Amino acid sequence: MRFTRNFAGMVLAALPPASLFAAQSYLVALGQPDAVLGVARYAGLIALVFFLFDGQSGLAPALMRLPHREGAIRSAYLVYRLAMIGLFLALLPLAWVLAERETATLLPFGAAALLLRLPFLDADLDRAELQPLGMGLQNLWMVPLAACILAFGSIDALAAGHCALWSSLVLALGHWRLGRRERPRFQFTSSALADLGGIVAAQGLGQIYGRFILFVLGTAFAGALASLLVYAKQFFNAAGLVTAYLRRLELRRSGAPTMRLSLSGQGVVLVAGSVLIAFAAWRLGVPAWALLAVLAWQVLEKLSANAVYSFQLMNRHDLAFAGLLTVIALGLAGLGLAVTKDAVMILLAGEALAFCAVLALWLGRHRLRPREALP
Numbered sequence: 001m002r003f004t005r006n007f008a009g010m011v012l013a014a015l016p017p018a019s020l021f022a023a024q025s026y027l028v029a030l031g032q033p034d035a036v037l038g039v040a041r042y043a044g045l046i047a048l049v050f051f052l053f054d055g056q057s058g059l060a061p062a063l064m065r066l067p068h069r070e071g072a073i074r075s076a077y078l079v080y081r082l083a084m085i086g087l088f089l090a091l092l093p094l095a096w097v098l099a100e101r102e103t104a105t106l107l108p109f110g111a112a113a114l115l116l117r118l119p120f121l122d123a124d125l126d127r128a129e130l131q132p133l134g135m136g137l138q139n140l141w142m143v144p145l146a147a148c149i150l151a152f153g154s155i156d157a158l159a160a161g162h163c164a165l166w167s168s169l170v171l172a173l174g175h176w177r178l179g180r181r182e183r184p185r186f187q188f189t190s191s192a193l194a195d196l197g198g199i200v201a202a203q204g205l206g207q208i209y210g211r212f213i214l215f216v217l218g219t220a221f222a223g224a225l226a227s228l229l230v231y232a233k234q235f236f237n238a239a240g241l242v243t244a245y246l247r248r249l250e251l252r253r254s255g256a257p258t259m260r261l262s263l264s265g266q267g268v269v270l271v272a273g274s275v276l277i278a279f280a281a282w283r284l285g286v287p288a289w290a291l292l293a294v295l296a297w298q299v300l301e302k303l304s305a306n307a308v309y310s311f312q313l314m315n316r317h318d319l320a321f322a323g324l325l326t327v328i329a330l331g332l333a334g335l336g337l338a339v340t341k342d343a344v345m346i347l348l349a350g351e352a353l354a355f356c357a358v359l360a361l362w363l364g365r366h367r368l369r370p371r372e373a374l375p
Contacts, residue, residue, distance in 0.1 A: 012132035016142035021234055023146035027153075028280045033227035035154055039145075040218025040230040042160040045106075046141055048211040050164075051204065053084045053114055058122030058134060059247065060199045064192065071187035074121070076196045079188060081118055088114075102157040109161030113168035120172060124179035137174045141167035198321075205324050206305060209331065216335060217344070224284040226344045231280050232294050235273045236302065247309070270299065290345075297348045300355035307362035319365065323358040330354035 020043060027035045055077060064073050088110075095103045125134035144163040148155050210233070217230050274295055281291040304327065311320035334350020337343075 012136050015136060016139035017234075019146040020142040020149075023149035024231055024234055025276070025280070026150060028227070028231060028283055031283060032153075033224045033284055034222060035149075036227040036230055037218045037222065038154055039149060040214050040234070042155055042157070042218075043142070043145060043234075044211055044215030044218055046145075046160060046164050048208065048215060049088070049110065049114075050117070050138070050141070051211060052208055053081060053117065054122070054138065055080050055084075055196065055200050056204050057120075058126050058131070058138075060196055061121060061123035062126070063199055064195055068189070068192045068195065069187065071185055072189045072192040073196075075186050075188040076192040077121060078119075078186075079193055080196055080200075081114075085114060105157040106161045106164075109165040113164045116165075116168040116172040120175040120179065124175060128178065130178060133174065133178070137171040140170055143167075201321060201324075205321075206308065206327065209324075209328050213331065213335065213347070216339070220339050221342070221344050223344075224286050225290055228277070228281055228284055228286050228290070228294055229344060229348070232273070232277050232298055235276060236269075236298050270302070273298070293345070293348055297352055297355075300352055300359075304355040304358035307358050310362065316365075319361065323361055326357050326361075327351065327354040330357070 020039075024036055024039055027039070057077065061073050064076075068076075092103070092107075122131075122134040122138060125131065125137075141163045144167065145155060145160065148159045148163070152159075214230065214233055217226055217233070277295060277298075278291060280286075281288075281294070286294075304323065308320045308323045311323065330353055331347070331351045334347045334353075337350070338346040
C-alpha cells in the first residue's frame with residue numbers, strides 16, 4: 001500500500017515536467033533541434049524565476065522547524081520573497097536592453113504571477129500529506145506550455161507569459177482551498193532568515209544554476225548537439241523533481257533520514273533516461289562519442305548532487321556549499337568559453353571537471369572518518 005501511494009505521488013509530482021519533456025520529444029522526433037532550443041529559452045527562464053522565488057518552500061521549512069517557530073519561518077519567507085522581487089526589479093534594465101520586446105511582453109504576466117505566489121508555502125500541503133499536489137501546482141505552468149508546443153510547434157513570449165500567470169492563479173486557489181487556514185503573527189528573526197538563506201544556497205543554488213544553464217543553452221547556441229544537451233538536461237531536471245519528492249518523504253520518517261529511497265528512484269530514472277537520450281541522439285544525428293559524453297556528464301552531475309545532499313544530512317553545510325561553489329565556478333568558466341568559442345562541448349568539460357572535484361571531496365571526507373556512516 002505504501003509503495004503504491006508513493007509511486008502514485010511520484011507520478012503526479014513528475015507529471016508537469018514529464019509533459020514538457022514529452023513535447024520536446026515530439027520536436028526531437030520531428031527532427032527540429034532549433035525548436036527544442038526555443039523551448040529551453042522560455043522554459044528555462046520561467047523555471048529559474050519561479051524556483052528562485054519559491055525558496056525551497058517544501059524542503060526548507062521541514063529542515064527549519066526544529067530550531068524555529070512557525071511564525072518565524074513564515075516571516076523569513078516573506079522577507080526573502082520580497083528581496084527576490086527587489087532583485088528581479090534590479091535586473092530588469094539589463095533584460096530590457098538585451099530583449100526589449102520579450103521583456104515588455106513578459107513583465108506584466110510575471111509580476112502578477114509572483115504576487116499570486118507570494119504568501120504560499122509547499123510545506124502546508126506537505127503536512128497535509130499532499131506533497132505530490134504541492135509539487136504539481138508548483139510546476140503546473142509546464143503543462144499548458146507543452147500543450148502550446150504540441151498545438152503550434154513552437155512558443156513565444158506571449159504564450160509563456162499566459163502559462164506562467166494562469167498556472168500561478170491555479171496554484172494560489174489550490175493552496176487557499178487546501179492549505180492551512182491559520183496564519184501565525186509576523187515574528188521576524190534574523191537567525192531564521194539566515195538559516196533560510198543557507199538552505200536555499202546549499203540546496204537550491206545548484207538547481208538555480210542548472211536552470212540558468214538551460215536558459216543560456218536555448219539562447220546562445222544552435223545545432224543538434226546543443227539540442228541534445230537541452231533534451232538530456234530537461235529529462236534529468238524532471239527527474240530532479242521526483243528526487244525532491246522522495247527526499248521529502250525521507251525527511252518525514254522518524255529517526256535519522258537516509259538516502260536509500262531517493263537513490264533507488266534515481267537509478268530507475270537513469271536507465272530510462274539513457275534509452276530516451278540515445279534515441280534522441282540517433283534522431284538528431286549526433287555521433288556516438290558525443291552521446292557517451294552527454295550521458296557521462298549527466299551521471300557525474302547526479303552523483304555530485306547526491307554528495308552535496310549527503311553533506312547536508314551530516315550537517316556539514318560548509319562542505320556542501322564549497323562543492324556547489326566549485327561546480328558553479330568551473331561551470332560558468334566553461335560556459336563563458338563555450339559561448340566565446342561557439343563550442344558547447346567546452347561547457348561539458350568544465351562541468352564534468354567540477355563534478356569530479358565534488359566527488360573527490362566526498363571520498364576524501366569518507367576516508368578521513370571511515371567509522372562514520374554516510375547516508
